[in-house]
Amino acid sequence: MRELKFSQALNEALHQEMERDEDVFVLGQDVGKMGGDFGVTKGLWKKYGDRRVIDTPLSEAAMLGLSNGAAFTGLRPVVEIMFADFITECFDQIVNNSAKAHYMFSGQLTAPIVLRTANGGGFRAAYHHSQNPEAWLMNIPGITVVAPTTPYEAKGLLISSIRSENPIVFFEHKMLYSTSGEVPEESYELELGKAKVKREGSDVTIIASMKMCEYALQAAEELAKDGISVEVIDPRTLVPFDKETIFDSIAKTNRVVVAYEAPKTGGYGAEIAGMLNDEMFEFLKAPVKRVASKDSPVAFSPKLEDYILPNYNEVLEGIKEVVEY
Amino acid sequence: MGLEINKLKQMYYDMNLIRRFEEKVDEHSKKGNIPGFIHLSIGQEAAQTGVMHVLTESDYKFPDHRSHGVCLLSGSPKKKVMAEIFAKKTGLCEGKGGSMHIADVEVGNMGNNAIEGSITATGLGTAYASKYRGEDNVTAVFMGDGTCGRGELHESMNMAASLKVPLVYVLVNNGYAISTKAEEAHSFPENLSDRAAGYDIPAEVVDGNDIEEVYNAMNRAVERARNGEGPSMVELLTYRWQGHFSGDPASYRPKDEVQKWKEEKCPIKNLRVKLENEGVASEKLDKLEEDASKEVEDMVEFALESPEPELEDAVKYIYAEPYESMKEGK
Ligand SMILES: Cc1ncc(C[n+]2csc(CCOP(=O)(O)OP(=O)(O)O)c2C)c(N)n1
Numbered sequence A: 001m002r003e004l005k006f007s008q009a010l011n012e013a014l015h016q017e018m019e020r021d022e023d024v025f026v027l028g029q030d031v032g033k034m035g036g037d038f039g040v041t042k043g044l045w046k047k048y049g050d051r052r053v054i055d056t057p058l059s060e061a062a063m064l065g066l067s068n069g070a071a072f073t074g075l076r077p078v079v080e081i082m083f084a085d086f087i088t089e090c091f092d093q094i095v096n097n098s099a100k101a102h103y104m105f106s107g108q109l110t111a112p113i114v115l116r117t118a119n120g121g122g123f124r125a126a127y128h129h130s131q132n133p134e135a136w137l138m139n140i141p142g143i144t145v146v147a148p149t150t151p152y153e154a155k156g157l158l159i160s161s162i163r164s165e166n167p168i169v170f171f172e173h174k175m176l177y178s179t180s181g182e183v184p185e186e187s188y189e190l191e192l193g194k195a196k197v198k199r200e201g202s203d204v205t206i207i208a209s210m211k212m213c214e215y216a217l218q219a220a221e222e223l224a225k226d227g228i229s230v231e232v233i234d235p236r237t238l239v240p241f242d243k244e245t246i247f248d249s250i251a252k253t254n255r256v257v258v259a260y261e262a263p264k265t266g267g268y269g270a271e272i273a274g275m276l277n278d279e280m281f282e283f284l285k286a287p288v289k290r291v292a293s294k295d296s297p298v299a300f301s302p303k304l305e306d307y308i309l310p311n312y313n314e315v316l317e318g319i320k321e322v323v324e325y
Numbered sequence B: 001m002g003l004e005i006n007k008l009k010q011m012y013y014d015m016n017l018i019r020r021f022e023e024k025v026d027e028h029s030k031k032g033n034i035p036g037f038i039h040l041s042i043g044q045e046a047a048q049t050g051v052m053h054v055l056t057e058s059d060y061k062f063p064d065h066r067s068h069g070v071c072l073l074s075g076s077p078k079k080k081v082m083a084e085i086f087a088k089k090t091g092l093c094e095g096k097g098g099s100m101h102i103a104d105v106e107v108g109n110m111g112n113n114a115i116e117g118s119i120t121a122t123g124l125g126t127a128y129a130s131k132y133r134g135e136d137n138v139t140a141v142f143m144g145d146g147t148c149g150r151g152e153l154h155e156s157m158n159m160a161a162s163l164k165v166p167l168v169y170v171l172v173n174n175g176y177a178i179s180t181k182a183e184e185a186h187s188f189p190e191n192l193s194d195r196a197a198g199y200d201i202p203a204e205v206v207d208g209n210d211i212e213e214v215y216n217a218m219n220r221a222v223e224r225a226r227n228g229e230g231p232s233m234v235e236l237l238t239y240r241w242q243g244h245f246s247g248d249p250a251s252y253r254p255k256d257e258v259q260k261w262k263e264e265k266c267p268i269k270n271l272r273v274k275l276e277n278e279g280v281a282s283e284k285l286d287k288l289e290e291d292a293s294k295e296v297e298d299m300v301e302f303a304l305e306s307p308e309p310e311l312e313d314a315v316k317y318i319y320a321e322p323y324e325s326m327k328e329g330k
């Protein structure tokens, strides 16, 4: 099958959805002529013009406000927030309007928006261009949190997100944009709320998404040489969280590691650990291990950034620790 | 432009309806029959009524926290507005919204909102949708003087002007944001709405207690919007007679100030005088007042008799498209 980069897969999803549905439009900073900071919206403006591809000013709150209001009338805005760190600037609209519009008016309104945003470290971009705010969004009932790892997932999940009636925050780890993988040419959906077992194993389960899932797969390959059989699960969406797939795996392996790039305290792995404690305690032969960022801002110095963020080695060691417990 | 007598009589009825409504809400809030924060608009009835007489059901309305009157005049079954404030299942939002979150999308009431100013950004979206589809309906967002400080408003004005969307900012300037006077906390040129000029948005300041002035100013703004001439701001100078919320003694305001507004600038009394001068019999006006009282009494009765929401409603409507893998709210 043909291979695409992660950013190209997203771009193809946008092209196909805009072609399919006149109600889909795109807005964000530099999404038009330039095609987006990471090239995800390339070619859309040329094809669809100012009406359906809006280059906005630096006005994240108004961008989300515009998206919400348009979505209330049945349009399907896809809004690009250039870096996930800037979600703070439109947090009110997400928390108080996108997430609650359907609930507080008893189903009269829906807010089918997709907020796409680039998260994650490794770009040497420091504090304000490197964060992983998934967990901030997970604490808002009503919001769906999507986190693809491969180009195949990027395309299918984005198409499902655009077609969903729910407001969606769609994370794109910036270190994944240039990774390649097989992507079908035709349009397809991937179910939101369905995890993927990416490698089967019997000794330990590791739950990891986005960049951390790449590390998990590498570690599983490496540990197989030592006879350790690692099952790797990618949740694909953090909300809703596919308990069934994950609980089935843990019932088999009885050991679990959660790897995530956000600060350890209150990160999504912390929620998973809590959930497993509540619902899977009797199946566990070892404490749930969290491999995560230090509880620190992401520093600028490459040496410091590498020390703060969780790396491949820590994932590897984390799995071993749980297996040997 | 003077309005025709029949229209003014309808406005007189509507303003009385809002006042009686607010008095009853105040009474039942104090009795404990209505939960939560209640923001009353007694004294501001002309601002709400004049604006709503310009807008139609196909226009998008975003009321703010002090907007019971806007909700009443949107075209909804009025008793359902009252029932909502009483947190009853028969309310417009089945008791999930309350005084500060009332919507009736069928008549273009897109929901009031308790994050002051956030609707100025959301309204950008409905206005953009009208333009996107080539429809001629307009969006009106309500806001207070205090809300002029919100960043979302400024982002909204900047983008609304640039995109030339059919949006009207209805600035209800009642002089206070809770205890803080506008001129104490804001940059204050001659008028608060002067800031719109910085975004190339035309603004008009009128006596918000003179229903004809309100109506005419709003009409001009809406006409501009419908003609594709972009956003406008209408600043309505008015005053709230009561405290910020039902139960607030408002000791931060001089008593004679309140007295002066009540005596000289009551929007209802002033319209009555005008109508009597136009030859409308005072018995006719008394009758309109009685009818309004009666209508409100019926609303209260309906609300009091209505059931509360069911417990299972608590986790309903969290997701418009519920997920199989997720029991809502669990
Ligand atoms: C963003 C935000 N900040 C603060 C508040 C608390 N608050 C509610 S109403 C209000 C004053 C609003 O004043 P104004 O805009 O003049 O409207 P008014 O109450 O006079 O109608 C404040 C501070 C809020 N609800 N939302």
Ligand SMILES: [Mg+2]
Binding pocket: B144, B145, B146, B172, B173, B174, B175, B176, B177, B178
């Ligand atoms: Mg005020």
